[in-house]
Amino acid sequence: MIEDKIAIRSCNSLAHKAYGHEETNEPSMTMKNIICLLLISLALLSGAGCLAKDPEASASPSTSNLAVPTANLPDGFKLLAVLPGENSNMNMTDYITEFLGPEKIGEANVSVGIYKWKNEDGSYDLDDAKITLIKLSDEDHAKAAISNFKSQDDYKRLLAKNAPIFGNATVNGHETLEIKDVKGDNTIRFLYLWNVGNTTVLVEGNSDRSQSLELASASGL
Secondary structure, three states, X not given: OHHHHHHHHHHHXXXXXXXXXXXXXXXXXXXXXXXXXXXXHHHHXXXXXXXXXXXXXXXXXOOOOOOOOOXXXXXXXXXXXXXXXXXXXXXXXXXXXXXXXXXXXXXXXXXXXXXXXXXXXXXXXXXXXXXXXXXXOOHHHHHHHHHHHHOOHHHHHHHHOOOOOEEEEEEOOEEEEEEEXXXXXXXXXXXXXXXXXXXXXXXXXXOXXXXXXXXXXXXXX
């Protein structure tokens, strides 16, 4: 690593200067040896810190080949934002925490579309709808991400009470997991979760199943 090379180069420089004198001052050499040891130790610690980073919790800001729908949305839906934005270096890991769990998913390429939907009175609901696309290295990792999402503690507790939160649906010809997600006010919103090859798709709709399925279909996946 760069730090290692700097430390070794510094030590070599110190040693070379010492041998350049006809007479060697022993206390000075001892101090130079201590400095060399400290430099090498710091370089090794820095390298260990790099290795300690968890690659399983990393999400690339790139949106290559991950296009959330921005036009021709179902009636009532309005695009608010696409994340990450153009030329953005934001960390997208915060948007896929539910997909990180006991099964490793590796590095992820993430794109998120955020939408509003219109109520019958013409106002827009306070909660956001989302389409999250996660491109992984292969299909096995995509399925691992789905497994982690299904294994969230809240879902486990509801399933233990025999709550029928998981069901089946078909989206764009794909067999899809339908999740009745219970919100804080005990209302339900419909989620749809599936994978297409190495891409995991999560659609977080609203309390209307039909509208939520329309948004899921708009993903094009």
